[in-house]
Amino acid sequence: MQFILIDKILELNKGSDITAIKTLSIAEEYLKDHFPRFPVMPGVLMLEGLFQTSAWLVRESEDFAHSMIIMKEARNTKYAGFVSPGQTLTIRAAILKQDERTTTLKATGEVDGNTAVSSKLLLERFNIKDRKPDRASLDAYAVRKLRQQFALLYDQAADVLNQSFDS
Template sequence: MLTNKEVRELLPHRYPFLLVDKVIELEPGKKVVAIKNVSINEPFFQGHFPEYPIMPGVLIVEALAQAAGIAVAVLEENKGKLGVFAGIDAMKFKNQVMPGDVLTLEAEILMSKLGVTKAKVKASVDGKVAAEGEIKFAMTKA
């Protein structure tokens, strides 16, 4: 488990773009389960959409990428490196994420080779899948 402070030590993102609040399960280099508490106070809800606020899919993907990044950022060989998004495959959006939801972010590392990582990711609310697919990111010197 990682606190928000520990998450901030691993990720360079800051409010309003830090989309992981805490980590509840971590197997370094293999798997991560993290939480994003979705608040009506998120800046994107002002315009997406004022009368029917839903979390933009692209930000769900970013939250998943940040969570997956934590799984490899904790490895000694990645200390001081920055994870940059490199690709997305077969991402499907199945349910909406709304204010008040607790978004569970899961990532399973499928492959990590030559600084590029591929992960199977899933975001869910109360056990219902909101989004799932595969992402790729590269670890580079910051």
């Protein structure tokens, strides 16, 4: 099962920073167990939201040059609050440094202006063909699907995608 843990990208400055949101719905299946009388977003999913937001920043900053972005490390992760149904987690991530394979980012999630989660993330980016040359065709497919998902999350990307179809 794949969780998409951001609803919308509000702002993106290539090579710099991103802001996205996730509004927690009581309909989220995992809230039945976490916790029945006090439903809150699990900390690991808050961290996944930080990762997903950060990965979109890296992808767009490099014009989707890599089909794969994985989280290698999460350091100094701190949980300072809960996200309850109806609340919106505002996620911000900023690039601290980048080399040919990895990107380090500082990411935070806030609810009503109060920090709920923060972490320093190390992301690795690569193409499938770099590790499995016989599966090189998967890179183009993955990038195409990622661009489609990005267009749904970020209105400005949807405008560009629609213009390319209109031409």
